[in-house]
Amino acid sequence: MDNRREMDQELILKALKARENAYVPYSKFAVGAAVRTKSGEIFDGCNIENISYSATVCAERTAIFSAVSKGNRQFTRIAVAGGDEGKEPGDFCVPCGVCLQVMSEFCGPDFEILLVKSEKEVKRYTLKDLLPVVFDSLKR
Numbered sequence: 001m002d003n004r005r006e007m008d009q010e011l012i013l014k015a016l017k018a019r020e021n022a023y024v025p026y027s028k029f030a031v032g033a034a035v036r037t038k039s040g041e042i043f044d045g046c047n048i049e050n051i052s053y054s055a056t057v058c059a060e061r062t063a064i065f066s067a068v069s070k071g072n073r074q075f076t077r078i079a080v081a082g083g084d085e086g087k088e089p090g091d092f093c094v095p096c097g098v099c100l101q102v103m104s105e106f107c108g109p110d111f112e113i114l115l116v117k118s119e120k121e122v123k124r125y126t127l128k129d130l131l132p133v134v135f136d137s138l139k140r
């Protein structure tokens, strides 16, 4: 296995593992995410729900905000795994529009998004595949 594959495998396993901490009493849908910084570090996160539903945070944002809060602003890829709590993911979980918007704040169009059904079943996209046009009117 080459180094790139090994590094992706590590990210995939971290996303699957992060799912275990998902706090999902309302949806029972557990998501884990792991993002790799340009310097090679991994930050992971899970979804955290709230009885006031709109206060819920997705796994992708938990992972990215954790990284940013430690001083990281450049990322190469994220792995995402989601499915019914207590089971292996039954399908590929696609990041929501809000999380794609957050990715677009810090990541370029070629940022890679790995959708993980299992260790061996992974679909690869780029940010520009999933969010081809983006709000950037405040950029000067």
Ligand code: THU
Binding pocket: 024, 027, 029, 030, 031, 046, 047, 048, 049, 056, 057, 058, 059, 060, 080, 082, 093, 094, 095, 096, 099
């Ligand atoms: N969710 C994520 O954490 N990431 C996604 O990519 C999609 C949705 C969460 C939000 C909520 O806790 C649950 O999954 C059901 O929408």
